[in-house]
Amino acid sequence: MPHADVFEPWKDPKAEPLIRFRNVTKRFGDFTAIDDLTIDIYEREFFALLGPSGCGKTTIMRMLAGFETPTEGVIELGGRDIANVPPNLRPVNMMFQSYALFPHLSVYDNIAFGLKRSDMPKSEIAGRVEEMLRLTRLEKFAKRKPHMISGGQRQRVALARSLAKAPKLLLLDEPLGALDKKLREETQFELMDIQETTGTTFVIVTHDQEEAMTVASRVAVMDHGKIKQVDTPANIYEAPNSVYVADFIGDVNLIRGTAENLGGGSYRIDVGEDSRAIDVSECDAEIATGTPVTFAIRPEKILVTKEPPEDRANALEGTIIDIGYLGNLSTYHVELPGGQMVKAAMTNSSRISRRAFTWEDKVWLSFRASAGVVLTE
Known part of the structure; x- marks a missing residue:
C-alpha cells in the first residue's frame, strides 16, 4: 500500500508561507511581550503556540486577528502586509475559549449569524449552514438552543460558526479549556479531522503540552516573548534544543556533567565522583571536551532491574525512594550515590502482578547510548 504524502511544507524551499512574521516586536509601555519574532506558518498547517502564561502566545494571536498592532516589524498574510487591515476585513476568524454563542438563537441560527451579515447571497446561506452542521456532526441539534446541548457540542457550534465564512486562517484561543479531560481528548481528534477536511490553516494557543503534541503539525515553544524551538511534536520531544524545552515538554531527567568528546558523535559525560x-x-x-553540559533522558527510556544488564551502554546503581502507580505504568524515583534523583517509567504489562520492586530496594537503571540528548543551553 503506498504511503500518503508527508505534509512538511516548511522543508520545501519553494513553498510560500501563508503567514510571515518578520522581526516583530510588541511592547506595552516598558514591557516587551514579543521580542524580535521571525517565523513562517504554512497553508493547511495546524500550528500550536505553546508556553506558560505570560509568554506572549496570546499577543501573537491578537496581532494576527488585528486586535493589536506590532510596535516594530511586519506581519504578512498571503503575501500582504496586514498592519493597516482592520479585523473585519481580514480573512481570519477567531474562536474563543468561552465560545460566545448567542443563548437566544438556535444552533442553526448561531452558525448562520455571520453569514447573514456578510456579502454571501441569501440563497447560498442555508446550504452553507447545512454543510457546517454535517462537518461538525450537529444536524440533529440544529433547532436546539445552546443551553440544551453539551459542552462538547457547544464547542463544535462555535467551530462551525468560525468556519462558515471559509476563512484562510482560524485562530483558536485555548478552545478546549472548558471541557473535561476525556471530552477534551476526544475533541482534539475531531478538531484534527475537521482541519484536514476543510484545509483551513489553524493556529492554536495552549498551555497544555499534551494538546499541542496531539493536534499540531508543528509546535512553537515560547518563553518570555521569544520562540525557543519550532519543530514537529516528535522532534520537540525527542530532540529538544535546550534545557528549557526539554523540561517544559513532558517528564525528563536532567543530569548535569562535563563532556568528553570521543569523536564521531560520541561523548562521555562525567557526572561526578560518586556516579559512573x-x-x-x-x-x-x-x-x-571540558564543556559543561546537561544530559536529558525521558523516564520511559530507562530500564529498572535488580541486576546490571549486560546489553546496555549505561548502568547506574541507586535506591528506590518513591513509587507512583499510574495504571498503565509505574514511575520509580531512584536516588544515585551522589544524591541525583532519576525518574524511570515502566509499563504495567500484566493485569495483576506482584511488584518487582519496592521502597528502599537497590536497583540498576540502564539505558542505551542513543537514548538521551546532550544539551549545552
Missing part, C-alpha cells in the same frame, strides 16, 4: 560516567552516541552537536 554516561556514554552517549548519535549526538549531532559538536561539543568541546
